Structures are given as structure tokens and as C-alpha cells.
Amino acid sequence: MKHQTDLIFSDYDEDEDASSVKAARNDAIDNRNRFSMALRWTAKKSGDMNISHRIGVGRKLQPYVKSQIRKTFGLSDINNVNLEASVYYYTQDRFGSHLMAQYEHQLAGNDLFRFDNHFYFRDEENDWIWQHGWYKYSQWDEKTAMIYGLYLEGGTRPNYRIEEYLVSTRWRKNALRKWLFFEVEPFLLWRRDEDFKVSYGLALRVEGYFGHSS
Template identity: 75%
Template sequence: MSGLTRCASLLLLALTFPGLAVSEESPQPLPDEQDAWLDDMQDNVSASIDATVRWFDSFFIDETQPLDEAAKAEARLRLGWEPRSRDLMEFESRFRVRVRLPNMKHQTDLIFSDYDEDEQGAGIKAARNEALDNRNRFSMALRFTAKKTEDLNISHRIGVGRKLQPYVKSEIRKTFGLSDISNLHLEGSVYYYTQDRFGSRLRAQYSYQFDDENMLRFDNNFYYRDKENDWIWQHSIHRYRQLDARTGLIYGLFVEGSSRPDYRAEEYLLSARWRRNAVREWLFFELEPFVLWRRDEDFKPSYGLAMRVEAYFGELN
């Protein structure tokens, strides 16, 4: 077992200890030594990230047009253990770093990650489509914002991904306010990878707000792959419920399928996710019991429990 996997195991086991329980009002205080260790780690990582991106941004300074805004960055690290009845050793680690570079022309972000955040797959690793997930284990891209308003965003990317293939991508996002409590969000993108060739993604998301604490969301995604000449489709419905300022519940049903050899479902996922901001403002813990049915397992139910910890460093806002 790798060092990162052992670290994930230790962090996730902390979820079972009563010492992590917190009140509704505020996180439970920790002993001074542990307080200092956590805070120093977060501060040091955030400071290191900020210093690096400011050094990188300095190469693009135009002395004739000085800017008041400084380069900033944020990073997210996620560790998880997702045992299920057919695989008890399902571990996962994910990271994403986003950098804002004000000295480059237009609004520019530099993104490093081991996954593509635009691929709207299932939250459970065992339920993700390997054709979409595994090929995106590392990505580095410059994202240029061509137009950004409250309900419209047009951007372009150039970078490497999918096993270090150079690629270009253009994306448009538009939100339509249907009423005071509902909206329709549409996304479309086209891209070209040097080996996978052309592809596209279409997304339609409908949201309905019951009240301040409850929301229903229906999501539809379609991915066209030129190399395989097929479509991967995903439909999901989620109910979001906010229990208090730091705790939320998400109930969901996710279905995924493909167009070859015919239009059919490949898997079903039923889950309930509990998410809690505890101990620190930048730490989040999750528990997600789930049931998974997959075609390659003859649609026999597989029961599991995902346990995750997520940490945020730096801040773009």
C-alpha cells in the first residue's frame, strides 16, 4: 500500500472517532499542539502556492499597464476509501490546483489536476466510466475567458491531458432563469486531442428550489467520442438538503449507458451523501452509503460505504 493510500486510510478512520463530533454552532476546539500543526500546515501550503504563482505571473508583467490584482491560487486535495461488497480495497486520491494570472491578456486561469472537472460522472469511483475517468488522470491547461457575465460564460483551453495528449477546447455555458425558484443551465463544448481526435459534450441541468434548505436537480450529459464513434449518456436526479450552516445531505439516483452496441444502460447507482465542514473551515468530511448495479456484474447489487476527507488551500476570492 502506497504512502498516500496509508495517509488516506488514517484520515478516514478519524471519521469514526467521537472526537471529531462538532456542535451545530462551531467546530469543536482541539488541543493546542494539534491546533498549531493543522493551522501551520494549511498556512504553509497556501503561502507556498501563492508564492509560486506570483513568481510565474511575474514573467507576464507589462510595466506600461500595471495591475492592482495579484496572482492567486487555490488547491483541493481529496482522499477517499470506498469499500463495497465486491471490492474492499477501493482507494482514491484526487487533486486540483487553479491559478489566476492577472498579468496575462484576458482573464486567464492555469489548471493542474488528475481529473477533468468538466466530466460529470458519478461521485463513487467504482461507478465512473473508465473510458472517461482513467484517461484524464493528469491535465494541465491554460483557460482563457472570452466572455463572462452573470448568466453566460465562454472560454477556451489549450493544454495536455488524457495521457499527455496536447489538446484544444472551447466551451459555452448559459443559464436561463425560468422563475424565481427554477432555472435551466446548458453547457456545450467541442475539443480536439491529437490521438483521440474530435469530441463534444452536451449538458442540460434543471434546478428547482423548494426553499432555503431544499433543492431538486435533474442532470443530463451526453459525450460524443470521434475515435470510438459512439455516445456515452448520463442521467441523474439529486435532492439537496441543508441541515445547518455546516452540514448537508444529498440523495441521488445515477444512470449511465452508451449507444453501442445499442442504446442501453450500463449501470445504476443509488446513494445518500452526508457532508460536514468540521474541525477547520477548510476541512470537509463525507460519508456516502451506496448501492451499485453494473452490467459487467450481471446487475447484482453491490453495497458500499464511501468515506472521504477534503482539504482546501489558498483562496482565489
């Protein structure tokens, strides 16, 4: 079982904050409790496919269950397509789903291009939320990287339209400990509810990764 189960603690909603630039949103810091704790069981993990289920509490401590499948298609030595689908149920927010399609292309040297597509549906909102992102990853050395991105988000009601878009440059550094990472991300943001007037911002992050390998 130790190779099939994980205990997950998180201080953000991964079904909502799929993009790192979500820190730019005005409502990114609000009065909602985003803490999540769950037990995840990996039902199948073989090569390019991963199927998992989890049960836990999140979004103001609502009990929830979630199932997810992820598969990678290797198109060539430098091109991959990642597909992911999940369905979940929260006791108050009810049913929701997430679809993801991601294309990766290895560039020259240590550079990578990635095109992300996400689609979310929730009973609570009865609307599909979509997100598209284009990113270039440049690894300077084994501990330092830069990420350049263009991100779009919108909905399908009353019609398929852009609600916000953002451009950013993110500097990522592994320092002090091998499991500790720091990020600095200046960005420019345009939102429909602000008449698409440009906003300037800076996101700062600290991440820690802990694990065990046998």
C-alpha cells in the first residue's frame, strides 16, 4: 500500500488554481478556506497512464471524493501530449469536472514550449470555464529557471469570450535546501470587469516538496 497511497495537504484549490498566474486575480486572496487534506489511492500507474481516486475535505472543509485519469502520448522524441480528465463531488458545491489537454515540445538546449488547455464545469455555476496558456521554460542551470507565459481565461455564458488575459515572466530558484523553491513573477493583467485596463503586479512564492523514494 505504501506505493499506492499518498496523504495530501494543500493550501490552494487545485481544481481552480491550475495556472500559477491565478495569484494575479483580485479574488485570489479572499475569505474562503482553501485548505485541503485528502487520502489518494493510485489504482493504476503503468508507464504513460495514471488512474487515481481520493477522499478528503476541502473548500471550507467540505467532504469530497474525486477520480482522475491521466495519459501521456509520446508523439516523438521531442513532442508529447498529456490528457487528463477528472470528476469530483463536494457536499455543498456538488458535482464538477476538469478536462485538460497539454502539448509539450522540447526546444534546443534546455528550453521547453508548452501549450495548456483547461476546461472546468461546476454545478454551482452551471458554466464551463476555460483557460489557455502558452509557456516557454528555460533552465539556466540545475537550480535556476525562467518561465515566460501568456495566459487567457474566459467562460461560455452568455457566450464564449475572454474575461482576462495576462503576460508574465517567472524566475524560479532552488536554494538553501534541496526541497525548497523560491519564485518571483512580475506580470501585466487585463480584466473585462476593469474594462481591460492594464494592471501591474508581482507574485512571490515559496514552495516546499517532501517525499520518499525506495
